[in-house]
């Protein structure tokens with residue numbers, strides 16, 4: 001089976017497993033796991049931030065960020081299709097107690113003007129305390145639901161400057177920031193500079209088995225450690241999995257461009273098929289979203305023929321390319337897609 005459901009389905013390589021098996025460990029809850037400490041320092045350094053905290057998932061990293069930047073009842077501005085809004089199980093309302101103000105981005109990208117419209121400042125016409133305050137803006141790069149699209153650095157800067165003018169904090173959901181950097185050549189720390197806090201994930205395109213990190217100013221990250229513990233994220237001898245993340249950072253970033261090339265090849269082949277619609281403009285990294293008449297039936301036929309994809313809506317299917325999908329696998333997947341689309 002060629003598994004294109006997500007870039008989270010990768011299996012650790014033998015070398016990664018060997019490094020994990022021999023990793024020095026301590027007790028992460030007591031703060032003395034040397035491999036976790038090394039990973040946190042490495043991530044903070046890569047992102048140009050003072051500190052980072054290793055957590056079990058991207059969802060936890062994002063939710064800790066919401067918590068450290070907001071108070072219960074605050075409003076948070078983000079693209080309507082943000083992972084935080086759509087796929088984090090209602091956590092913003094449940095855990096941070098915030099209201100999300102969704103804005104309609106294009107390919108997941110919104111503007112500073114949209115932030116201003118969504119987060120009006122205090123008005124002399126009303127007494128203080130009448131409106132719930134907006135305190136945070138979040139961006140997502142690459143943007144998952146939009147198809148793995150890359151925010152241009154200038155757009156991020158503009159939103160960030162606009163937000164800061166309004167006194168708002170900025171969080172970047174950079175679960176796949178590695179892919180944005182691979183696609184654009186723009187360094188991680190330059191993207192990270194547009195935000196106060198940044199979430200990055202090791203268990204997606206980088207191919208590590210578990211974990212994400214939240215990076216930012218030391219005082220916020222220290223406060224974030226409290227929420228990590230509160231949310232059940234204290235994971236003791238986590239050095240074993242942190243070692244996989246360190247290995248992935250070292251060995252699996254440069255090869256992300258191969259996944260992007262495979263996604264592009266698959267998308268262009270799909271676009272040539274009758275009955276399959278692809279927005280090629282949105283195919284900028286390792287994901288391909290395409291539409292067919294009946295996504296569930298089409299994905300079922302692909303699966304029977306040896307390609308697993310995700311039907312995400314009545315007509316929408318997602319295929320994601322990653323380090324367990326070779327160039328040859330991509331060629332095979334294209335042949336199978338062709339066969340299913342043409343009924344041959």
Ligand SMILES: Cc1ncc(COP(=O)(O)O)c(C=O)c1O
Pocket residue numbers: 056057058059060062083084140142143144173175176201203212
């Ligand atoms: C953009 C984005 N942010 C956050 C997450 C959450 O990561 P996790 O699945 O590790 O909780 C994902 C997961 O796919 C994602 O795509």
